[in-house]
Amino acid sequence: MRGEGSVSARPSGTAARPPAAGTASARPRATPKPRRERPRVPQGMTAGYVVYDRPSGRVVLQGNARRAFRSASVVKILIALDHLESRKPGAPIPKETRALLEPMLRVSDDRSATALWRRGGQRQIITRTARRLGLPGTLPPPASKPGFWGYTTITAADIVKTYRHILDRARPEVRDFILGNLRKAGQCGTDGFDQYFGIPRAVPRPWAIKQGWSGHAANPPRPCKATRASAVLPARARTSAVPDLGHPVLHTTGVLGPGDRRIMVILSTYPSGTTWDASVARLTRFTRALTKAAAP
Template identity: 40%
Template structure:
Protein backbone atom coordinates (compact mmCIF):
# COMPACT_ATOMS: atom_id res chain seq x y z
CA UNK A 1 0.00 0.00 0.00
CA UNK A 2 2.82 2.42 0.86
CA UNK A 3 4.52 1.71 -2.52
CA UNK A 4 1.22 2.26 -4.36
CA UNK A 5 0.71 5.58 -2.62
CA UNK A 6 4.25 6.61 -3.56
CA UNK A 7 3.64 5.87 -7.27
CA UNK A 8 0.31 7.70 -7.13
CA UNK A 9 1.90 10.77 -5.53
CA UNK A 10 4.73 10.78 -8.10
CA UNK A 11 2.22 10.56 -10.93
CA UNK A 12 0.19 13.46 -9.55
CA UNK A 13 3.33 15.62 -9.25
CA UNK A 14 4.47 14.77 -12.81
CA UNK A 15 1.01 15.61 -14.17
CA UNK A 16 1.00 18.96 -12.42
CA UNK A 17 4.44 19.81 -13.82
CA UNK A 18 3.36 18.95 -17.40
CA UNK A 19 0.18 21.00 -17.04
CA UNK A 20 2.18 23.95 -15.77
CA UNK A 21 4.62 23.78 -18.71
CA UNK A 22 1.84 23.57 -21.28
CA UNK A 23 -0.13 26.48 -19.90
CA UNK A 24 2.88 28.74 -19.53
CA UNK A 25 4.52 28.10 -22.93
CA UNK A 26 4.77 31.24 -25.08
CA UNK A 27 3.06 33.43 -22.45
CA UNK A 28 3.07 36.53 -24.69
CA UNK A 29 1.70 34.96 -27.86
CA UNK A 30 -1.98 34.36 -28.54
CA UNK A 31 -2.51 32.96 -32.01
CA UNK A 32 -5.91 32.29 -33.53
CA UNK A 33 -5.57 30.02 -36.55
CA UNK A 34 -7.87 28.93 -39.33
CA UNK A 35 -6.85 26.69 -42.21
CA UNK A 36 -6.96 28.26 -45.65
CA UNK A 37 -9.10 26.15 -48.01
CA UNK A 38 -7.04 26.82 -51.12
CA UNK A 39 -3.39 26.84 -50.13
CA UNK A 40 -3.49 25.24 -46.71
CA UNK A 41 -1.77 28.29 -45.27
CA UNK A 42 -2.54 29.44 -41.77
CA UNK A 43 -4.29 32.68 -41.01
CA UNK A 44 -3.07 34.52 -37.95
CA UNK A 45 -5.08 37.18 -36.21
CA UNK A 46 -4.14 38.93 -32.97
CA UNK A 47 -0.65 37.60 -33.57
CA UNK A 48 2.97 38.69 -33.35
CA UNK A 49 3.60 41.82 -35.36
CA UNK A 50 5.39 40.57 -38.50
CA UNK A 51 6.57 44.06 -39.36
CA UNK A 52 9.00 44.61 -36.51
CA UNK A 53 11.96 42.25 -36.10
CA UNK A 54 12.44 41.29 -32.47
CA UNK A 55 9.53 43.39 -31.19
CA UNK A 56 7.38 42.22 -28.31
CA UNK A 57 4.14 40.72 -29.61
CA UNK A 58 1.04 42.86 -29.28
CA UNK A 59 -2.52 41.79 -29.84
CA UNK A 60 -5.71 42.95 -31.47
CA UNK A 61 -9.00 42.82 -29.63
CA UNK A 62 -11.27 42.52 -32.68
CA UNK A 63 -13.25 39.28 -32.42
CA UNK A 64 -14.45 39.45 -36.04
CA UNK A 65 -10.95 39.42 -37.54
CA UNK A 66 -10.18 35.65 -37.39
CA UNK A 67 -13.45 34.65 -39.08
CA UNK A 68 -13.07 37.22 -41.88
CA UNK A 69 -9.36 36.56 -42.37
CA UNK A 70 -10.04 32.83 -42.72
CA UNK A 71 -12.03 33.59 -45.87
CA UNK A 72 -9.14 35.27 -47.70
CA UNK A 73 -7.38 32.24 -49.29
CA UNK A 74 -10.64 31.17 -50.93
CA UNK A 75 -10.75 34.51 -52.78
CA UNK A 76 -7.63 33.50 -54.75
CA UNK A 77 -8.63 29.89 -55.44
CA UNK A 78 -5.98 29.01 -58.01
CA UNK A 79 -3.08 30.93 -56.55
CA UNK A 80 -1.50 32.34 -53.41
CA UNK A 81 -2.30 35.38 -51.29
CA UNK A 82 -0.40 36.95 -48.42
CA UNK A 83 -1.81 39.76 -46.29
CA UNK A 84 -0.61 41.99 -43.49
CA UNK A 85 -2.70 44.76 -41.94
CA UNK A 86 -0.80 46.84 -39.43
CA UNK A 87 -2.59 49.36 -37.19
CA UNK A 88 -0.20 52.25 -36.56
CA UNK A 89 -2.35 53.78 -33.82
CA UNK A 90 -2.39 50.66 -31.63
CA UNK A 91 0.85 49.11 -32.92
CA UNK A 92 -0.93 45.81 -33.54
CA UNK A 93 -1.32 43.49 -36.50
CA UNK A 94 -5.01 42.53 -36.68
CA UNK A 95 -4.55 40.42 -39.83
CA UNK A 96 -1.55 38.37 -40.93
CA UNK A 97 -1.83 35.67 -43.58
CA UNK A 98 1.26 33.90 -44.92
CA UNK A 99 3.28 37.01 -44.14
CA UNK A 100 6.62 35.32 -44.84
CA UNK A 101 5.86 33.72 -48.21
CA UNK A 102 8.24 35.01 -50.89
CA UNK A 103 7.08 36.79 -54.05
CA UNK A 104 8.75 38.80 -56.79
CA UNK A 105 8.23 42.49 -56.11
CA UNK A 106 7.18 43.79 -59.53
CA UNK A 107 6.91 47.58 -59.10
CA UNK A 108 6.89 47.57 -55.29
CA UNK A 109 10.68 47.81 -55.42
CA UNK A 110 10.23 51.30 -56.84
CA UNK A 111 9.79 52.52 -53.27
CA UNK A 112 13.34 51.40 -52.52
CA UNK A 113 14.51 52.95 -55.79
CA UNK A 114 12.80 56.19 -54.75
CA UNK A 115 14.66 56.34 -51.43
CA UNK A 116 17.99 55.71 -53.12
CA UNK A 117 17.31 58.27 -55.86
CA UNK A 118 16.41 60.96 -53.32
CA UNK A 119 19.57 60.15 -51.34
CA UNK A 120 21.55 60.81 -54.51
CA UNK A 121 19.89 64.15 -55.17
CA UNK A 122 17.40 63.14 -57.87
CA UNK A 123 14.65 65.68 -58.45
CA UNK A 124 11.63 65.04 -56.19
CA UNK A 125 9.38 65.64 -59.21
CA UNK A 126 11.08 62.78 -61.07
CA UNK A 127 10.61 60.45 -58.11
CA UNK A 128 6.95 61.43 -57.67
CA UNK A 129 6.29 60.83 -61.36
CA UNK A 130 7.94 57.40 -61.24
CA UNK A 131 5.78 56.40 -58.28
CA UNK A 132 2.42 57.86 -59.28
CA UNK A 133 2.49 56.48 -62.84
CA UNK A 134 4.63 53.46 -61.95
CA UNK A 135 6.95 54.49 -64.75
CA UNK A 136 9.25 51.60 -65.70
CA UNK A 137 11.55 53.65 -67.91
CA UNK A 138 12.36 56.12 -65.14
CA UNK A 139 12.72 53.28 -62.63
CA UNK A 140 15.19 51.48 -64.91
CA UNK A 141 17.35 54.60 -65.31
CA UNK A 142 17.40 55.21 -61.56
CA UNK A 143 18.05 51.53 -60.90
CA UNK A 144 21.15 51.56 -63.08
CA UNK A 145 22.47 54.92 -61.82
CA UNK A 146 21.94 53.78 -58.22
CA UNK A 147 24.03 50.63 -58.62
CA UNK A 148 21.23 48.15 -59.36
CA UNK A 149 21.22 45.42 -56.68
CA UNK A 150 23.18 47.62 -54.25
CA UNK A 151 19.95 49.62 -53.83
CA UNK A 152 18.26 46.58 -52.29
CA UNK A 153 21.31 45.51 -50.29
CA UNK A 154 21.58 48.97 -48.73
CA UNK A 155 17.86 49.09 -47.88
CA UNK A 156 17.91 45.76 -46.01
CA UNK A 157 19.84 46.94 -42.90
CA UNK A 158 18.53 50.51 -43.12
CA UNK A 159 14.89 49.42 -42.96
CA UNK A 160 15.32 46.28 -40.86
CA UNK A 161 14.27 43.96 -43.68
CA UNK A 162 14.86 40.28 -42.98
CA UNK A 163 13.45 38.51 -46.05
CA UNK A 164 14.14 40.85 -48.98
CA UNK A 165 16.76 39.82 -51.56
CA UNK A 166 18.09 41.47 -54.72
CA UNK A 167 17.16 39.91 -58.06
CA UNK A 168 19.48 37.20 -59.33
CA UNK A 169 19.65 39.01 -62.65
CA UNK A 170 20.79 42.55 -61.74
CA UNK A 171 19.00 43.99 -64.75
CA UNK A 172 15.56 42.77 -63.64
CA UNK A 173 14.61 45.03 -60.71
CA UNK A 174 11.06 43.62 -60.68
CA UNK A 175 12.41 40.22 -59.64
CA UNK A 176 13.52 41.54 -56.25
CA UNK A 177 12.38 39.02 -53.64
CA UNK A 178 9.94 40.30 -51.00
CA UNK A 179 7.43 39.21 -48.38
CA UNK A 180 4.34 40.90 -46.97
CA UNK A 181 6.11 41.25 -43.63
CA UNK A 182 9.02 43.11 -45.20
CA UNK A 183 6.84 45.41 -47.31
CA UNK A 184 5.06 46.33 -44.08
CA UNK A 185 8.48 47.20 -42.63
CA UNK A 186 9.20 49.43 -45.64
CA UNK A 187 6.04 51.45 -44.98
CA UNK A 188 6.78 51.65 -41.28
CA UNK A 189 10.23 53.00 -42.09
CA UNK A 190 8.64 55.52 -44.45
CA UNK A 191 6.24 56.79 -41.81
CA UNK A 192 8.37 56.56 -38.68
CA UNK A 193 12.06 56.90 -39.59
CA UNK A 194 12.56 58.36 -43.05
CA UNK A 195 13.76 61.98 -43.38
CA UNK A 196 10.75 64.30 -43.54
CA UNK A 197 11.60 65.58 -47.04
CA UNK A 198 11.82 62.06 -48.44
CA UNK A 199 8.62 61.02 -46.68
CA UNK A 200 6.76 63.97 -48.16
CA UNK A 201 7.99 63.31 -51.69
CA UNK A 202 7.19 59.60 -51.61
CA UNK A 203 3.78 60.07 -50.00
CA UNK A 204 2.84 62.68 -52.59
CA UNK A 205 3.71 60.18 -55.28
CA UNK A 206 1.68 57.41 -53.64
CA UNK A 207 -1.31 59.66 -52.96
CA UNK A 208 -1.22 60.82 -56.58
CA UNK A 209 -1.33 57.33 -58.11
CA UNK A 210 -3.00 57.61 -61.51
CA UNK A 211 -5.75 55.22 -62.60
CA UNK A 212 -3.57 53.92 -65.43
CA UNK A 213 0.14 53.33 -65.18
CA UNK A 214 2.69 54.60 -67.68
CA UNK A 215 2.37 51.29 -69.57
CA UNK A 216 -1.42 51.68 -69.81
CA UNK A 217 -2.23 49.05 -67.18
CA UNK A 218 -5.16 49.96 -64.91
CA UNK A 219 -3.62 50.21 -61.43
CA UNK A 220 -6.69 50.98 -59.35
CA UNK A 221 -7.30 47.31 -58.46
CA UNK A 222 -7.14 46.36 -54.80
CA UNK A 223 -7.07 49.26 -52.34
CA UNK A 224 -8.37 52.04 -54.67
CA UNK A 225 -11.27 50.01 -56.09
CA UNK A 226 -12.17 48.51 -52.71
CA UNK A 227 -12.13 51.79 -50.79
CA UNK A 228 -13.31 54.17 -53.52
CA UNK A 229 -12.75 57.84 -52.74
CA UNK A 230 -11.42 57.10 -49.26
CA UNK A 231 -8.09 58.66 -48.35
CA UNK A 232 -5.29 56.33 -49.50
CA UNK A 233 -1.66 56.31 -50.63
CA UNK A 234 -0.75 53.26 -52.73
CA UNK A 235 1.99 51.51 -54.60
CA UNK A 236 0.78 48.74 -56.88
CA UNK A 237 2.69 45.99 -58.64
CA UNK A 238 1.95 43.74 -61.61
CA UNK A 239 4.02 41.41 -63.77
CA UNK A 240 3.98 38.14 -65.66
CA UNK A 241 5.25 35.47 -65.83
CA UNK A 242 8.26 34.63 -63.68
CA UNK A 243 6.86 32.20 -62.73
CA UNK A 244 3.23 33.28 -62.36
CA UNK A 245 0.96 36.30 -62.75
CA UNK A 246 1.79 38.81 -60.01
CA UNK A 247 -0.60 41.45 -58.67
CA UNK A 248 0.17 43.38 -55.48
CA UNK A 249 -1.70 46.21 -53.77
CA UNK A 250 -0.05 48.03 -50.86
CA UNK A 251 -0.34 51.33 -49.05
CA UNK A 252 -1.74 53.48 -46.29
CA UNK A 253 -5.48 53.90 -45.65
CA UNK A 254 -7.86 55.57 -43.21
CA UNK A 255 -5.82 58.75 -42.67
CA UNK A 256 -2.62 56.69 -42.69
CA UNK A 257 -3.73 54.66 -39.68
CA UNK A 258 -3.44 51.29 -41.41
CA UNK A 259 -0.65 49.83 -43.52
CA UNK A 260 -2.22 47.31 -45.90
CA UNK A 261 -0.13 44.81 -47.84
CA UNK A 262 -1.76 42.28 -50.17
CA UNK A 263 0.52 40.16 -52.36
CA UNK A 264 -0.80 37.61 -54.87
CA UNK A 265 0.49 35.15 -57.41
CA UNK A 266 -1.70 33.23 -59.87
CA UNK A 267 -1.01 30.78 -62.68
CA UNK A 268 -0.63 32.32 -66.13
CA UNK A 269 -4.01 30.87 -67.03
CA UNK A 270 -5.69 33.40 -64.71
CA UNK A 271 -6.22 36.66 -66.59
CA UNK A 272 -5.16 40.06 -65.27
CA UNK A 273 -8.84 41.05 -65.16
CA UNK A 274 -9.74 38.08 -62.97
CA UNK A 275 -6.66 38.46 -60.77
CA UNK A 276 -7.35 42.20 -60.32
CA UNK A 277 -10.91 41.46 -59.19
CA UNK A 278 -9.61 38.89 -56.72
CA UNK A 279 -7.20 41.36 -55.14
CA UNK A 280 -10.00 43.91 -54.79
CA UNK A 281 -12.20 41.32 -53.07
CA UNK A 282 -9.41 40.48 -50.64
CA UNK A 283 -9.17 44.13 -49.60
CA UNK A 284 -12.96 44.36 -49.25
CA UNK A 285 -12.85 41.45 -46.81
CA UNK A 286 -10.24 43.04 -44.54
CA UNK A 287 -11.89 43.97 -41.24
CA UNK A 288 -11.91 47.48 -39.83
CA UNK A 289 -9.70 49.37 -42.31
CA UNK A 290 -12.39 51.77 -43.61
Protein backbone atom coordinates in the same frame (compact mmCIF):
# COMPACT_ATOMS: atom_id res chain seq x y z
CA MET B 1 -10.14 23.67 3.00
CA ARG B 2 -10.96 26.32 0.38
CA GLY B 3 -14.66 26.57 -0.38
CA GLU B 4 -15.78 24.15 2.37
CA GLY B 5 -17.64 24.70 5.68
CA SER B 6 -20.60 26.85 6.70
CA VAL B 7 -20.54 30.36 8.18
CA SER B 8 -21.44 29.05 11.61
CA ALA B 9 -18.52 26.64 11.51
CA ARG B 10 -15.90 29.44 11.15
CA PRO B 11 -13.93 30.18 14.28
CA SER B 12 -14.89 33.44 15.98
CA GLY B 13 -12.91 36.46 14.76
CA THR B 14 -11.87 35.06 11.40
CA ALA B 15 -12.57 37.16 8.33
CA ALA B 16 -15.29 36.15 5.92
CA ARG B 17 -14.04 34.84 2.61
CA PRO B 18 -14.72 37.01 -0.47
CA PRO B 19 -17.72 35.92 -2.50
CA ALA B 20 -17.02 33.45 -5.25
CA ALA B 21 -16.79 34.65 -8.80
CA GLY B 22 -20.17 34.72 -10.43
CA THR B 23 -22.10 35.95 -7.34
CA ALA B 24 -23.92 39.27 -7.42
CA SER B 25 -21.24 41.03 -5.39
CA ALA B 26 -18.29 39.75 -7.45
CA ARG B 27 -16.43 42.24 -9.66
CA PRO B 28 -17.49 41.69 -13.28
CA ARG B 29 -14.78 40.53 -15.62
CA ALA B 30 -14.04 42.37 -18.84
CA THR B 31 -15.41 40.57 -21.86
CA PRO B 32 -12.50 39.55 -24.10
CA LYS B 33 -12.60 40.89 -27.61
CA PRO B 34 -13.61 38.24 -30.12
CA ARG B 35 -10.78 36.97 -32.24
CA ARG B 36 -10.82 38.43 -35.74
CA GLU B 37 -11.58 35.94 -38.46
CA ARG B 38 -9.23 36.02 -41.42
CA PRO B 39 -11.11 36.28 -44.71
CA ARG B 40 -10.89 33.38 -47.11
CA VAL B 41 -8.45 33.88 -49.97
CA PRO B 42 -10.31 33.34 -53.28
CA GLN B 43 -9.68 30.08 -55.10
CA GLY B 44 -6.95 30.44 -57.69
CA MET B 45 -5.10 33.11 -55.72
CA THR B 46 -2.14 32.76 -53.37
CA ALA B 47 -1.69 35.73 -51.06
CA GLY B 48 0.59 37.09 -48.38
CA TYR B 49 -0.90 40.01 -46.48
CA VAL B 50 -0.63 42.24 -43.42
CA VAL B 51 -2.88 44.95 -42.00
CA TYR B 52 -1.03 47.07 -39.45
CA ASP B 53 -2.62 49.64 -37.13
CA ARG B 54 -0.24 52.50 -36.37
CA PRO B 55 -1.96 54.06 -33.31
CA SER B 56 -1.92 50.75 -31.42
CA GLY B 57 1.34 49.51 -32.94
CA ARG B 58 -0.25 46.13 -33.63
CA VAL B 59 -0.82 43.82 -36.55
CA VAL B 60 -4.58 43.52 -36.99
CA LEU B 61 -4.63 40.65 -39.47
CA GLN B 62 -1.99 38.74 -41.37
CA GLY B 63 -1.49 35.61 -43.43
CA ASN B 64 1.62 34.22 -45.14
CA ALA B 65 3.29 37.47 -44.11
CA ARG B 66 6.79 36.11 -44.76
CA ARG B 67 6.08 34.24 -47.98
CA ALA B 68 8.41 35.34 -50.77
CA PHE B 69 6.98 37.05 -53.85
CA ARG B 70 8.69 38.71 -56.77
CA SER B 71 8.25 42.41 -56.33
CA ALA B 72 7.19 43.69 -59.74
CA SER B 73 6.78 47.46 -59.40
CA VAL B 74 6.44 47.50 -55.60
CA VAL B 75 10.26 47.65 -55.56
CA LYS B 76 9.98 51.21 -56.86
CA ILE B 77 9.31 52.32 -53.28
CA LEU B 78 12.70 50.91 -52.29
CA ILE B 79 14.39 52.53 -55.29
CA ALA B 80 12.96 55.93 -54.36
CA LEU B 81 13.74 55.53 -50.66
CA ASP B 82 17.35 54.53 -51.30
CA HIS B 83 17.92 57.46 -53.62
CA LEU B 84 16.29 60.07 -51.38
CA GLU B 85 17.98 58.88 -48.18
CA SER B 86 21.36 58.96 -49.89
CA ARG B 87 20.99 62.69 -50.48
CA LYS B 88 22.22 65.36 -48.10
CA PRO B 89 19.45 66.35 -45.65
CA GLY B 90 17.54 69.36 -46.89
CA ALA B 91 19.16 69.37 -50.33
CA PRO B 92 16.68 70.18 -53.12
CA ILE B 93 15.89 67.41 -55.59
CA PRO B 94 17.20 68.37 -59.04
CA LYS B 95 14.56 68.88 -61.70
CA GLU B 96 15.86 66.01 -63.82
CA THR B 97 15.77 63.61 -60.85
CA ARG B 98 12.28 64.72 -59.87
CA ALA B 99 11.23 64.01 -63.46
CA LEU B 100 12.22 60.37 -62.86
CA LEU B 101 10.93 59.92 -59.31
CA GLU B 102 7.48 61.41 -59.76
CA PRO B 103 6.25 59.28 -62.69
CA MET B 104 7.88 56.20 -61.19
CA LEU B 105 5.85 56.61 -57.99
CA ARG B 106 2.63 57.99 -59.45
CA VAL B 107 2.13 55.99 -62.63
CA SER B 108 4.71 53.22 -62.19
CA ASP B 109 6.92 54.37 -65.05
CA ASP B 110 9.38 51.60 -65.91
CA ARG B 111 11.90 53.70 -67.83
CA SER B 112 12.29 56.03 -64.87
CA ALA B 113 12.74 53.05 -62.56
CA THR B 114 15.43 51.60 -64.81
CA ALA B 115 17.33 54.90 -64.92
CA LEU B 116 17.30 55.23 -61.13
CA TRP B 117 18.09 51.53 -60.71
CA ARG B 118 21.24 51.90 -62.78
CA ARG B 119 22.20 55.14 -61.07
CA GLY B 120 21.92 53.51 -57.64
CA GLY B 121 24.01 50.44 -58.46
CA GLN B 122 21.20 48.01 -59.35
CA ARG B 123 21.29 45.08 -56.90
CA GLN B 124 23.21 47.20 -54.38
CA ILE B 125 20.05 49.27 -53.85
CA ILE B 126 18.25 46.27 -52.39
CA THR B 127 21.23 45.06 -50.37
CA ARG B 128 21.69 48.50 -48.79
CA THR B 129 18.02 49.08 -48.08
CA ALA B 130 17.37 45.62 -46.66
CA ARG B 131 20.34 45.96 -44.33
CA ARG B 132 19.47 49.49 -43.22
CA LEU B 133 15.78 48.81 -42.57
CA GLY B 134 16.19 45.24 -41.33
CA LEU B 135 14.22 43.43 -44.05
CA PRO B 136 15.13 39.74 -43.76
CA GLY B 137 12.96 38.56 -46.65
CA THR B 138 13.99 41.22 -49.16
CA LEU B 139 16.61 40.02 -51.64
CA PRO B 140 18.08 41.49 -54.84
CA PRO B 141 17.47 39.95 -58.27
CA PRO B 142 19.72 37.05 -59.28
CA ALA B 143 23.30 38.05 -60.09
CA SER B 144 22.69 36.78 -63.62
CA LYS B 145 19.87 39.32 -64.08
CA PRO B 146 21.10 42.50 -62.36
CA GLY B 147 18.98 44.81 -64.50
CA PHE B 148 15.69 43.09 -63.68
CA TRP B 149 14.53 45.23 -60.74
CA GLY B 150 11.11 43.53 -60.82
CA TYR B 151 12.78 40.23 -59.87
CA THR B 152 13.55 41.54 -56.40
CA THR B 153 12.17 39.26 -53.68
CA ILE B 154 9.85 40.83 -51.10
CA THR B 155 7.44 39.79 -48.35
CA ALA B 156 4.31 41.47 -47.03
CA ALA B 157 5.94 41.82 -43.60
CA ASP B 158 8.95 43.63 -45.09
CA ILE B 159 6.83 46.04 -47.13
CA VAL B 160 4.83 46.95 -44.02
CA LYS B 161 8.13 47.60 -42.26
CA THR B 162 9.20 49.79 -45.20
CA TYR B 163 6.06 51.90 -44.94
CA ARG B 164 6.58 52.20 -41.18
CA HIS B 165 10.10 53.46 -41.82
CA ILE B 166 8.86 56.04 -44.31
CA LEU B 167 6.09 57.22 -41.98
CA ASP B 168 7.89 57.24 -38.65
CA ARG B 169 11.66 57.24 -39.18
CA ALA B 170 12.52 58.81 -42.52
CA ARG B 171 13.38 62.49 -42.69
CA PRO B 172 10.25 64.64 -43.16
CA GLU B 173 11.25 65.69 -46.68
CA VAL B 174 11.71 62.03 -47.68
CA ARG B 175 8.42 60.98 -46.11
CA ASP B 176 6.48 63.86 -47.64
CA PHE B 177 7.94 63.36 -51.11
CA ILE B 178 7.24 59.63 -51.29
CA LEU B 179 3.78 59.69 -49.72
CA GLY B 180 2.83 62.89 -51.52
CA ASN B 181 3.43 61.18 -54.84
CA LEU B 182 1.74 57.93 -53.81
CA ARG B 183 -1.35 59.96 -52.88
CA LYS B 184 -1.38 61.20 -56.48
CA ALA B 185 -1.25 57.73 -58.04
CA GLY B 186 -2.98 57.89 -61.40
CA GLN B 187 -5.40 55.29 -62.64
CA CYS B 188 -3.45 54.40 -65.77
CA GLY B 189 0.17 53.33 -65.63
CA THR B 190 2.48 54.53 -68.37
CA ASP B 191 2.43 50.99 -69.80
CA GLY B 192 -1.33 51.29 -70.38
CA PHE B 193 -2.45 49.00 -67.55
CA ASP B 194 -5.21 50.13 -65.18
CA GLN B 195 -3.58 50.18 -61.75
CA TYR B 196 -6.77 50.89 -59.83
CA PHE B 197 -7.27 47.39 -58.44
CA GLY B 198 -7.21 46.23 -54.84
CA ILE B 199 -7.00 49.18 -52.47
CA PRO B 200 -8.16 51.98 -54.81
CA ARG B 201 -11.23 49.93 -55.79
CA ALA B 202 -12.06 48.51 -52.37
CA VAL B 203 -11.08 51.20 -49.86
CA PRO B 204 -12.43 54.77 -49.71
CA ARG B 205 -9.97 57.65 -49.78
CA PRO B 206 -7.75 58.93 -48.30
CA TRP B 207 -5.03 56.51 -49.30
CA ALA B 208 -1.55 56.50 -50.79
CA ILE B 209 -0.76 53.45 -52.92
CA LYS B 210 1.97 51.59 -54.76
CA GLN B 211 0.80 48.77 -56.97
CA GLY B 212 2.65 46.00 -58.73
CA TRP B 213 1.89 43.72 -61.67
CA SER B 214 3.99 41.34 -63.71
CA GLY B 215 3.84 38.17 -65.76
CA HIS B 216 1.56 39.32 -68.54
CA ALA B 217 2.10 40.52 -72.09
CA ALA B 218 3.88 43.78 -72.84
CA ASN B 219 0.54 45.39 -73.70
CA PRO B 220 -2.60 45.37 -71.52
CA PRO B 221 -5.57 43.21 -72.52
CA ARG B 222 -7.27 46.49 -73.43
CA PRO B 223 -6.40 50.16 -73.04
CA CYS B 224 -7.04 51.61 -69.62
CA LYS B 225 -10.83 52.24 -69.26
CA ALA B 226 -11.64 50.29 -72.43
CA THR B 227 -13.67 47.20 -73.42
CA ARG B 228 -14.50 44.08 -71.44
CA ALA B 229 -12.26 41.78 -73.46
CA SER B 230 -9.93 39.61 -71.42
CA ALA B 231 -6.44 38.37 -72.21
CA VAL B 232 -4.50 35.35 -71.04
CA LEU B 233 -1.36 36.05 -69.06
CA PRO B 234 1.26 33.84 -70.77
CA ALA B 235 3.68 31.73 -68.77
CA ARG B 236 7.39 32.40 -68.77
CA ALA B 237 10.35 30.16 -68.09
CA ARG B 238 10.95 29.40 -64.42
CA THR B 239 14.04 30.34 -62.47
CA SER B 240 14.27 29.02 -58.93
CA ALA B 241 15.91 32.20 -57.66
CA VAL B 242 12.88 34.33 -58.56
CA PRO B 243 9.63 33.63 -56.67
CA ASP B 244 6.69 32.52 -58.81
CA LEU B 245 8.40 33.28 -62.11
CA GLY B 246 6.08 32.03 -64.83
CA HIS B 247 2.99 33.05 -62.87
CA PRO B 248 1.29 36.45 -62.97
CA VAL B 249 1.50 38.56 -59.83
CA LEU B 250 -0.64 41.48 -58.65
CA HIS B 251 0.20 43.49 -55.55
CA THR B 252 -1.70 46.27 -53.81
CA THR B 253 0.02 48.20 -51.02
CA GLY B 254 -0.41 51.49 -49.23
CA VAL B 255 -1.38 53.59 -46.24
CA LEU B 256 -5.04 54.16 -45.49
CA GLY B 257 -7.35 56.49 -43.63
CA PRO B 258 -7.07 59.85 -41.88
CA GLY B 259 -3.63 60.34 -40.40
CA ASP B 260 -2.37 57.30 -42.32
CA ARG B 261 -3.81 55.13 -39.56
CA ARG B 262 -3.47 51.79 -41.33
CA ILE B 263 -0.88 50.11 -43.52
CA MET B 264 -2.19 47.40 -45.85
CA VAL B 265 -0.05 45.14 -47.99
CA ILE B 266 -1.45 42.33 -50.14
CA LEU B 267 0.93 40.42 -52.40
CA SER B 268 -0.59 37.79 -54.69
CA THR B 269 0.18 35.32 -57.42
CA TYR B 270 -2.03 33.27 -59.76
CA PRO B 271 -1.79 30.12 -61.88
CA SER B 272 -0.35 30.50 -65.35
CA GLY B 273 -3.08 31.33 -67.84
CA THR B 274 -5.18 33.34 -65.37
CA THR B 275 -6.73 36.30 -67.15
CA TRP B 276 -5.99 39.86 -66.10
CA ASP B 277 -9.68 40.44 -65.34
CA ALA B 278 -9.94 37.32 -63.19
CA SER B 279 -6.86 38.08 -61.12
CA VAL B 280 -7.85 41.74 -60.66
CA ALA B 281 -11.34 40.67 -59.57
CA ARG B 282 -9.97 38.17 -57.03
CA LEU B 283 -7.51 40.64 -55.55
CA THR B 284 -10.08 43.41 -55.29
CA ARG B 285 -12.65 41.07 -53.75
CA PHE B 286 -10.12 39.89 -51.19
CA THR B 287 -9.04 43.47 -50.44
CA ARG B 288 -12.65 44.39 -49.74
CA ALA B 289 -13.10 41.38 -47.45
CA LEU B 290 -9.84 42.07 -45.62
CA THR B 291 -10.79 45.72 -45.10
CA LYS B 292 -14.11 44.66 -43.58
CA ALA B 293 -12.52 42.02 -41.34
CA ALA B 294 -9.88 44.47 -40.09
CA ALA B 295 -12.29 47.36 -39.46
CA PRO B 296 -11.76 49.11 -36.07
